[in-house]
Amino acid sequence: MFPATNVLKFAIMNEKCPHCDVQLEPEPGFYQGAMYVGYGITVAMITLIGLILYFLGDPSEWVYIGVVMACMVLIAPLNYRYSRIIYLYLFGGIKFDSRYAQ
Ligand SMILES: [Zn+2]
Numbered sequence: 001m002f003p004a005t006n007v008l009k010f011a012i013m014n015e016k017c018p019h020c021d022v023q024l025e026p027e028p029g030f031y032q033g034a035m036y037v038g039y040g041i042t043v044a045m046i047t048l049i050g051l052i053l054y055f056l057g058d059p060s061e062w063v064y065i066g067v068v069m070a071c072m073v074l075i076a077p078l079n080y081r082y083s084r085i086i087y088l089y090l091f092g093g094i095k096f097d098s099r100y101a102q
Contacts, residue, residue: 001088002081010077013084020100026092031084033091038083045075 001024004012014024025031049068053059072079088094 001085007077010080020097022094024088026094030092031087034083034087037086037090038079041079041083042072045071045079 001014001017002010002012003014003018004010016023046068049071050064053064053067
C-alpha cells in the first residue's frame with residue numbers, strides 16, 4: 001500500500017496494489033474518514049503515555065505535555081499509515097480473494 005521506506009515520504013501511497021491490482025482508493029476523498037481512526041489512535045496513545053508517566057512518579061504538567069507532543073510527532077507517520085490501512089479494511093469493501101493468497 002505504501003511503497004516508500006524513507007520516513008519523510010510516508011504519505012506516498014500506491015493507487016493500485018502491485019500484487020493483486022486492486023484499487024486502493026475506492027472513491028475520491030475516501031480517506032477523509034481515516035482521520036477519525038487516527039484520532040482514536042492518538043487519544044489511546046495520549047491516555048497510555050499519561051498513565052505511564054503518572055505511575056512513573058507523576059511529573060509536572062510540562063513534562064506530560066512535552067513527552068506527549070514528542071511521541072505524537074514521532075508516531076505521526078505510523079499513525080497516518082495505520083489509520084488508512086484500518087479504514088480501508090473496515091470500509092473499503094475489498095473482499096479477500098484466495099487466488100492471490102500466498
Ligand atoms: Zn493486493
